[in-house]
Amino acid sequence: DPASAELTKYVSNTMLAMRISFMNEVALLCERVGADIHSVRFGVGSDDRIGPKFLYAGPGYGGSCFPKDVRALASTFEETGMEPRLLEAVDWVNEQQKLVLQNKIEQHFGSDLSGKKIAIWGLAFKPRTDDIREAPALVLIDRLLELKAEVCVHDPEAIENVRAICGDRIAYTQEPMEALNQADALAIATEWSVYRTPDFSEMITRMKSPVVFDGRNLYKPADMADAGFSYYSIGRPTTIPAYSEVQ
Template sequence: MNIAIIGTGYVGLVTGVCLADRGNHVICVDVDEQKVFAMKGGKIPIYEPGLEEIFKENIQDKRLFFTTSLEEAFKESHLIFLALPTPSGQDGSADLSHVLDVAQAIGKSLKEYKVIVNKSTVPVGTSEKVRDSISQQSRGAPFDVVSNPEFLREGFAVEDFQKPSRIIIGSGSECAVELMRKLYKPYTDRGIPLLVMKERSAELTKYAANAFLATKITFINEMANFCDLTGADIDSVRLGMGYDGRIGHRFLFPGIGYGGSCFPKDVKALISSGKELGYDFQILQTVEAVNKKQKVLLADKLLKYFKGSLKDKKIALWGLSFKANTDDIREASSLDIIEKLLLSGAKISAFDPVAMNNVKKHIGKRIHYTEDMYEALSGAHALLILTEWSEFSQPDFKRILDKIDQKVIFDGRNLLDPKEMKDLGFYYEGIGRKINR
């Protein structure tokens, strides 16, 4: 099929590359001329495991193309995917300006039947707004609008697209649904369920899923904090909980709060949508408030250890991205922790396998960056582990001891073994499990 992808951010690029890899002819549109030029030359703009290889393969095999021209993309496309940013406004609501501006541009160019597929995460009722925006400009040309939410995890996006848990199609049009069934037939033939529902239900399903996962993460973080007070061990607690089939083990790993481009934004948007309709999402407001505190928990623990002052203290940070296997730092706990440490007088030396350039763009040279995880420890009074990169879970402790000034580790991802830390003479605190010298 001929497909246009409008927007080459995280969702748009992964969607375009993976659909091209299934044999479709895909043309991706972005307003950033430099970005489009780079992608045409085979340079991928994001870090995502497994994506670069199929990105280059499909460019070479002439199934994947890039342009800044909307009209060029519309001309031959059966399906037009909107994968545009919907950032949070000051009141937490989703900003739909990018989506609706492109919808108007589609209307002006529309001459024959097209299906406009909303891949962006949008509030309930957005499909109707897109339909109205197109209709105002289209002069009666036929089209349908479909809601097709994405469920991609950063770090596993290619796998999630190629082996989705479910495919959701929100549409009341038989013609549009059949086109979408045809597009996703390679997946449904393998037994992956395709659920057809109304547009509003599809839109809310994405928000509901992300809000529930954010709540689950926040709950286990609350339990971990309570474990610190009671002497219970969160690892034992979460295992005992997870074997209950109604709960499950996934998203029951305590840490320093959720971040990224989805959970924070979607929780805010759902709260805002509720307020517009006079509904008070009390659970989600609490989730948001608890997560805000959790993001700086490690800084609070560190300040307590050093009696409230970090003046002249060098603190090493391992991990800057909001999670492993991505260079995404949006809403990353590391940024909140860095600000609090700097305000407390600390000097910071940091390492991350892929996210350091993004942090440099965000905060500049206010901290020191190292190209080696052990070099960050040189002369440090404490190490904070902020991201669950695999190389941090089995470090060379001899090299740590050779570099670090004080044997102090605060583990925000519970990667290290508390007993081993105690045996090595470290002061060690994780999240919900505390074993000291």
Template sequence: MKITVIGTGYVGLVSGTCFAESGNDVICVDKVEDKITKLEQGIIPIYEPGLSELVHRNFRDGRLRFTTDLATAVIESDIVFIAVGTPQGDDGGADLRGVWAVGERIARSLDGPKIIVIKSTVPVGTNAELARRMAAVTDIPFDVANNPEFLKEGAAIDDFNKPDRVVVGVRRPEVGERLRELYGPFLRTDRPFLVMTPESAEMTKYVANCLLATKISFINEMANLCEAFNADINEVRRGIGHDQRIGFSFLFPGVGYGGSCFPKDIRAVIHMAQSRGLPARMMESVDVVNEAQKDVLVHKILGHFGDEAKGKTVAIWGLAFKPRTDDIREAPSLVLIDALLKAGVSIRVHDPEAIPNVREIYGDKIIYCDRPYGALEQADALAIVTEWNEFRNPDFDVMIRLLRSPVIFDGRNLYNPTKMAAQGFVYQGIGRARVDRDAILQAFSTAETDWQFLRD
């Protein structure tokens, strides 16, 4: 098929590239000329594992093109995807100006019947409103469908190629069948292709993200409760996760969620509910809990140092809101950096991918380190914010030599508290029972001990 994807952000670029990889002719459109020039040169504006290689191969083979010429791209295509940004507006709802502008330009460019597919995350009713706005511009027949994305940053290629399900919202069965044909190569393992109304498809995306965000805020609130009563959230998590009604996914305690989706979508749902005079008490609480959770490491660090915090140096491992991405939108690390700088703390940071984005915000206010161990040099403590795999099994002997004092605030519960105490660290996780380091060290110095119990 001949496909146009308008918008070369995260969703648009991944979708267009994966469609091209499955044999379609794809044109990716963006209004930013510099971005298109760089894409043609093989410079990818985002970090996503595997994406650069796919873009290069499909561009080389002629299945993937980049342009700023929206009108020509629409004319050359059978299906046009809208994948422009819908950022949070001042009122908390989604800002749809980009969708409306692109829709009008598509309508003015139509030379025959087309299927227009909204891939962007949009409030319920956007499909119908876009169709109305486009019909006011052109007499040429067209269909507007909705096809929400369910891509996880850091695993987007796999998610697109091996989806749990594909959801489309259509007005006519013929449009659904055309989209089923397009997605056929990705559904060979009998994953469901779900056809529904556009309104239901629009809502499906929001409901999915709201539920996942709720699970994160729930486990974080329970973790804080565990810590207050000297229970261990990791043990509690195992205790509940084997219940098939509950499971383990998205029940990892930490420093809160961030990124471009969960915070924005939760607030959009709150705005949608309020626009109909309905309460959104649960979603409001999820958002409040998450914003408060971003301060957990701040309280732990400043509480540990007390009046002596000013002049201390803290190393931070992990800046992106999650591993395998360079995205720092709504990242908990930024909350931590802001609070520590305000308290007069010096900061040394390391992240495998996100340092350039953080540097644009903070400039020379903090020190950037190419290696995780480099961030530890002369630091009075380490704070772990993002669970990159390379942080999971470090050399603790090297760490304890480099740190000025052996203190770790683990925002992702990567390590065993008892083992850390036995190695001489002062260690605080999220929702973990406190371990008396001095008692552990005394036990090892006076008696032969079986180390088996220290295994994770």
């Protein structure tokens, strides 16, 4: 029947969004207690009752489906006189999670980013699309500009969509490494395959300071420390080389 079909779509997407928000909250807890979200995800996902999908911590979900359907289902609850407390929490957690990279950047550099260049890899809300609707990268860009940072971005597909919004307030590059030239830090917002196996030596050479804020947990913290990076990720220990000084 039509009512059940419509509700099924909303409930399906909301359950997936709920998994993401829950794991993002767990990731914050992992950082507080010294746990590793990857280990937690593997253990939880190995339970057949739960499964491994949509358990990856990150900078929050975006796109045209999850945010819209969570809010639509919440509105349906309200229209019937019910309070959608859980759905409101899912949405609230997601909006807060979109600030996670900015918070880590401020933790490292302080709240005045004047004179700092921050490179961003990834603009679309997920790989293999140019869709930037409710993308976490857009929130990060706005926050960095508010903090007076210089922002330079790369994305394989979404550059022109972001240019239409941001114009000349930020810089754009055609190659990932170009964005790193004299950058004080790199923030990774989308897990495009082109970002998974970069030349760390070239990154070190190009960057003014080797600091990476990885919103997608693409790299192993130990490997980043060995390469000489200060490395912040989601739900895992921060690694800062012993010789490093906060710039």
